[in-house]
Amino acid sequence: DRFRVARYEILKDAEGFLAGARCLEWVGQLVDEKLGNGLNNQWGALKKLLISLPNDEMEKAHRLFHVVKDARNDAVHQGAWARHMAQHMVQLFLLFEEALLLKLMKRTDLFVADVMVTSPVIAEPWQLMTHVRSAMLANSFSYLPVKVKRGVRNKWMLLSDSAVLEWIYLKGDIKDDRKDQLSMRLSAALDMGLRLEATRSIAHDRKLEDLLPKLKGHSRPVLVKKGRNLVGLVTAFDII
Numbered sequence: 001d002r003f004r005v006a007r008y009e010i011l012k013d014a015e016g017f018l019a020g021a022r023c024l025e026w027v028g029q030l031v032d033e034k035l036g037n038g039l040n041n042q043w044g045a046l047k048k049l050l051i052s053l054p055n056d057e058m059e060k061a062h063r064l065f066h067v068v069k070d071a072r073n074d075a076v077h078q079g080a081w082a083r084h085m086a087q088h089m090v091q092l093f094l095l096f097e098e099a100l101l102l103k104l105m106k107r108t109d110l111f112v113a114d115v116m117v118t119s120p121v122i123a124e125p126w127q128l129m130t131h132v133r134s135a136m137l138a139n140s141f142s143y144l145p146v147k148v149k150r151g152v153r154n155k156w157m158l159l160s161d162s163a164v165l166e167w168i169y170l171k172g173d174i175k176d177d178r179k180d181q182l183s184m185r186l187s188a189a190l191d192m193g194l195r196l197e198a199t200r201s202i203a204h205d206r207k208l209e210d211l212l213p214k215l216k217g218h219s220r221p222v223l224v225k226k227g228r229n230l231v232g233l234v235t236a237f238d239i240i
Contacts, residue, residue, distance in 0.1 A: 003027070003093045003100070020089040021068065027096075039069040050095065052102040057095055064092040101239060112211050113204040115239050116224045116232030120145060123159050125187035129167065132186055136161055143221055145230060146186070146196060156199060156223050156230060159186075163195040201225050204232065 003023065021039060028042030031049065043065055050061055071085045101115070123132045123144040136144060143158045167189060168181050181189075190196070200214045201223040214222045215236045224232035 003096045020086065020093065024065075024068070024092075039065075043069075046096075050099045053095065053099045057098075061092060061095045064088055064095070068092060110208040111204070112202055112206050112208060112224055112234065113232070115208065115211075116204070116234045117238060118232050120223075120230065120233045122146065122230065123186055125185070125190070127186050128182065129164070129184050129186060129189055130182040132159070133164055133168070133182065136164065142219075143197075145199070145221075145223055145233065146190075147230075148190065148196065154228075156201065156225075157196040158199045158220055159194075160197055163197070167194050199223055202234075 024046065025039055025042060027049075028039070028045040032042075032045035043062070046065065047058070047062070050058055053061065067088050068085065071088075121135055121139060121141065121144060123135070123146045125146070125148070132144065135141070142161050145156055146159050147154050147156055149155075168178055184192075186194070197220065199220055199222070202211055202214055202225070204224050204226045211222065211234060215234070219236070221233040221235045223230055224234060
């Protein structure tokens with residue numbers, strides 16, 4: 001999950017190369033159980049995480065690591081150079097994620113909590129629509145979970161980017177109403193017809209084999225719960 005979080009940060013900020021490098025250093029030290037000298041001595045530890053990859057992908061990871069390591073030691077970490085290096089970092093992280101997922105998928109005791117995205121971003125009823133829109137754009141999310149009251153109980157549902165689009169641009173005159181639509185609280189927008197979608201959910205301690213049928217046939221995330229609390233979410237994208 002640390003690799004995935006760091007990769008998302010790099011994708012959000014194309015100059016986030018140094019944050020990715022620090023993640024590699026941290027994971028290498030964790031695997032080796034000792035402090036190292038930056039990335040210089042970390043390949044021996046990090047390659048232990050890649051043993052499930054085919055030889056050609058292992059070699060690719062080796063090349064990418066040394067490109068990243070040499071760049072980490074360089075003095076310039078900004079602008080076009082940093083964006084270019086960030087692309088290499090993302091490719092390297094994808095290989096680590098693939099290797100770890102392959103290893104996990106061979107386990108018979110794999111639970112939903114092992115593959116879910118933790119600490120999901122949610123839309124709160126008190127937030128302004130402009131903040132909800134910004135959260136979607138900043139994270140490239142197509143859906144945000146929302147807890148709404150249905151009768152006497154609270155229920156988790158999903159707010160989609162298409163519903164936000166309809167709300168901002170297809171309600172009345174764009175020029176006059178867009179600012180009003182965005183300055184409205186989410187709760188008020190829901191009262192006025194902002195569309196939500198139903199979602200599927202699963203307990204965090206269910207086996208992975210119980211999750212896969214819930215992902216089949218639709219692109220919406222499956223919400224992961226511990227009791228009534230939302231603790232994560234999973235999409236097909238997270239485990240392909």
